[in-house]
Amino acid sequence: MTVHGLRMLVATLAMLGLASPALAAPPAPVPAIAAPTPRPPLIPTSSFTERNGLEDMSLSPDGNRIALKATTADGKVHLAVLDAATRAGKSNLVMPPKNTLEWFQWAGNHRLLVSLSALGTLFDAEVKFTRLFVYDLDTDTFTVVGTRTMGIDGDDLVFTDPAGEFVLLSIQQDIYQYPSVWKFPLDGTATKNGRKVQGAKPNVWSWFADDSGVVRMGFEFLDSGAFRVLYRRAEGDDFKTIAKITEDNADDTVWDVLRIISDSDVGYVLKPNDAGQVVLRKFDYATRTPGEVIFTAPDGWDLSDLSLNETNQPLAVTYTDDHDRTVWFEPKMKLLQARLEKAMHGNEVQIVSRAKDGSRMLVWAGSENDPGAMYVYTAANAHLDLMVGYKTALDPQTMPAPRPISYKARDGTEIHGYLTLPLGRDPRNLPLIVLPHGGPYGIRDKLDFDFEVQFLANRGYAVLQPNYRGSGGYGQKFEDLGAGQIGRKMQDDIDDAMDWAVAQGYVDAKRVCVVGSSYGGYAALWAVTRNPERYRCAASFGGVTDWNKQLSYDRNFFSRKGAKNWRSRVTGEQQGFNLDMVSPVEQIARLTRPALLAHGEDDTNVPFKQFKMMRDAAAKAGKPVEILTFADEGHGFDKEEDATKWLDTLGAFLTKYNPAY
Secondary structure: OOOOOOOOOHHHHHHOOOOOOOEOOOOOOOOOOOOOOOOOOOOOHHHHHOOOOEEEEEEOOOOOEEEEEEEOOOOOEEEEEEEOOOOOEEEEEEOOOOOEEEEEEEOOOOEEEEEEEEEEEEOOEEEEEEEEEEEEOOOOEEEEEOOOOOOOEEOEEEEEOOOOOEEEEEEOOOOOOOOEEEEEEOOOOHHHHOEEEEOOOOOEEEEEEOOOOOEEEEEEEOOOOOEEEEEOOOOOOOOEEEEEEOHHHHHHOOOEEEEEOOOOOEEEEEEEOOOOOEEEEEEEOOOOEEEEEEEOOHHHOOEEEEEEOOOOOEEEEEEEOOOEEEEEOOHHHHHHHHHHHHHOOOOEEEEEEEOOOOOEEEEEEEEOOEEEEEEEEEOOOOEEEEEEEOOOOOOHHHOOOOEEEEEEOOOOOEEEEEEEOOOOOOOOOEEEEEOOOOOOOOOOOOOOOOHHHHHHHHOOOEEEEEEOOOOOOOOHHHHHOOOOOOOOHHHHHHHHHHHHHHHOOOEEEEEEEEEEEOHHHHHHHHHHHHOOOOOOEEEEEOOOOOHHHHHHHHHHHOOHHHHHHHHHHHHOOOOOOOHHHHOOOOOHHHOOOOEEEEEEOOOOOOOHHHHHHHHHHHHHHOOOEEEEEEOOOOOOOOOHHHHHHHHHHHHHHHHHHOOOO
């Protein structure tokens, strides 16, 4: 791979339709819309799929540069860097074809770490390989970080030097070895000058370092299903077993090691409390003794992340109720958050990236019916400048606001979700689209702008998004309820969501379809296969169709023990149960309702073979399946025209089998 030269991004940004930023006028509040409302105009599909092409924006530690993922109209993905003060282009790196940009992050102020993935084969099996690269902005070089021979997973980052001089990477030198930890310089000589700093240990698949880059902890996975926690206080000390986690102390299996502080045994973890709620607390790693609880989110919500300041004290925690929330511990940041929310008329405000000294920040503001905009905040003059707006052709006043709902599943479990009612229609006996989220575990829907929801609502459908058992954010106990329940109780929750909407009078029980992507695509296909009496049709993008084959593919991304645990989580402990019983391909004879099957040919999450198996099985059995494929697309859409084609095809399919009017 070669760098396409250090050059300004003016042409690229112009192609993306990004004009020179001006001082932002805060968006006006969205007025409440009194009922009855006129039916809104039919909005062009392209307005919902419109993209400015800019994603994943991140400030350099000194706040002088903004790195971002930029996708051009032809679907090419760029890693672009802008001057944070002027937003002028500074450099641009085009991602190679057939590679997926997994993530990137700053290493100091002049280098970016970049993870790329690509499909390959191993022992005749399709495998997704990842590799880590460093992009040096000063020398305009893009080089691999790793050894000449490596295993499948090449981007398991253990530590990044704050100055950007080196990283610690956990790698297998080949697929037959356990991972060891290597120190690689980031000056372009990693392959030649990397050195091993921690040797492999049998069954240790996860390594952790402290804030100075000393490897201090490892997780050793045992064949019994338990794992040991190995720990040392300082470099040169021997590792000692400080814990053995078994089924008898299963509440300790959730560890999110946030920071181990150098020259200390104390750090921070996100860990469930006795009620199963993930909280922030201090932790003594040497004795495995939980310390004081630093913060607990209100109303039982799980914490999802922690930021620490320069002195290793908590700066902020995040959690999601119906919206993403940030709680700042630093008084001036708490005050700034409040001022920004006031300036944005109560819209949701997120500080998405921040210079270490707080001199500059990236701020997003929007709502569940407003895709919002990104701003650059400069502390020195308290200026909030518009950087880019999202889906600017849409008028928030023509977008319905989803509302939170809850209902009891058939076994009494309380399930939360969101209901969106179309504007301009009597909210009774409506056609319904059930839209389950992907994942399935640890993922959830929330009150944010969803272009697919708004497209369907504009076409006249009510849209219901259930956070079925196994979804994240509602506590570990709720997530664990989904273990072994794919296609069973998790599917019951989706059916019960429909029943709730019917019982409330919102929905006509005879006019319901299910639509989803990834796991949601599976749930849609399984809904019409398992319960054709309930649903008129289903549409799946990138959905799993054969669970046993999907798990065989997934094991390429896990350690041996991790793959076993993942399979156990999906299949559960019930004797005699086989995933073929809940796989649409294996149950194709039961399919009687029309289904739309769509997939990206370069999908590395749910491989294209899953689509082909379902397509071929349906054709052989003479089943009513319509197909749609996308070349050069993966587990989502890089090209705006492909996203538009998906929605247009979906709209036509729904109009044919479940017309809104």
